[in-house]
Amino acid sequence: MNTKNQMWCVWSGIAFAVFFTLGFWPITHFMPPPSPTMTAAEVASMYAANTNQIRFGLLIMMGASGLILPFTVAIAAQMKRMEGSPSILTYLQLTSGALGVLFFIVPCVLWSVAAFRPERAPELIQLMNDAGWMLFLMPFTTFIVQNFSIGIAILGDENAQPIFPRWLGFFNFWVAVLFIPGGLLTFFKTGPFAWNGLLAFYVPFVIFFTWYIVMFVFLRKGVIAQSARSA
């Protein structure tokens, strides 16, 4: 059994986190996020001031997002060991994880549209900026399905030596719950549920990357145990 490819997939999760954050934070300066209360003129001047830097940062973020796919597959490979056949939860995780990638790629393209012609009407730039942020933070849908399928699979693991510890299943449920406030940003331009607020942005953002690191640690352990068993 070749676990080498699998290990590459596991590490790609870390690569995603590093490159995406690099693009998001120091290059595009999307941290802290631009306020939803900014006027059209302010948004336009933001894109006009650092046009090429923003374009470059978005390009990196978009490219890094592809690395979510191998990580999702690595989770699926370990889930299949828990679940056996039929692998309903494994497929559910795979499809929801794969769909979730779009909520990283498409916002990057929408922001890039805003940065493509910074001289166009400010209202149109604001529209693209709004669309990008809302598509980035609002759709908790696929992530909840993904986290729940992982959690349920972990709790249903009947191997004599469980692949993952059971608490990791509950951790996944908890993460799923924390993505929900993001959906509320559609109502607010200020406060904790706005797209630059504590509960719609900072908490999900930190939790998302914490989840990556925690899942990475246990996936790595899982793959090592798997290769030891097959050797």
Next chain:
Amino acid sequence: MAAVQPEEHIPGEVGVWVFILGDMVVFALLFGVFVFYRAADVSLFASAQLSLNQSLGALNTLLLLTSSWFVVHGVEAVRAHRAQLARGLLAAAFGCGLGFMVVKYFEYGEKLRAGHTITSNDFFMYYYLLTGIHLLHVTIGMGVLAYLWRRLHNTADMQGQLSAVESGASFWHMVDILWILLFALVYLMR
């Protein structure tokens, strides 16, 4: 009447406590945010709060406290291997949860008819969000109670059911704990 208990005992399985404590941290954050923003605009929060119906809030507190009482006895009944009694008690707790939802339905209706919506002002934003997220937990908790009720159909292995029942019971008590604090902060704080 309970089965012999060891000196130290974690109710349910350890993983459930990861979720419960994690959830309590999230609610602590939500409550902190509420009181923080309230401190910035006390007069608005205080005047908007006057249109809340505290009696309905208190009624819901009593419903949840009573449901917790049923759940405590439900766990005891499982320990005593009395499946039918345990199922009855869990069903009663479920009924209290249903009552909580009905009260909330009328409460929300009353607010909406009076023109208070989630975008009316900051107070009502927090009112709807905090009670709404809590209501989501009540719904999940009722799902858990229903699941346990179904599981206890299998009366052959009561000891094997105990861990799941204790886990679910602990979650239900957490829903109660969060409401106690929510009621004090949103309905009663002056």
Next chain:
Amino acid sequence: MRQLLFHRATAVWLLLVGATGLSWEFGHGLGFGSDFRLATVAVIVIAFIKLRAVYVEFMELRHAPAALRWCFEGWSLIVGASLLMLYWSGS
């Protein structure tokens, strides 16, 4: 039935219902002289006494390992102190 009613949990339940009534009164004008803020402090303190009763008695943390119980006690202390401080700073 008697076994169900004459039980430690029933005493705790009665206590919790009584405390709910008391905090309801504090929310409706019962207070310490003219300073209504003290009534709110009482409401918050009663709330924490109530929820502590729920986790110690109903959640059975009385019998749980100290580490788990201290997670809850710590949560209560930190959250309670922070909420009181935030409340006081705004009034």
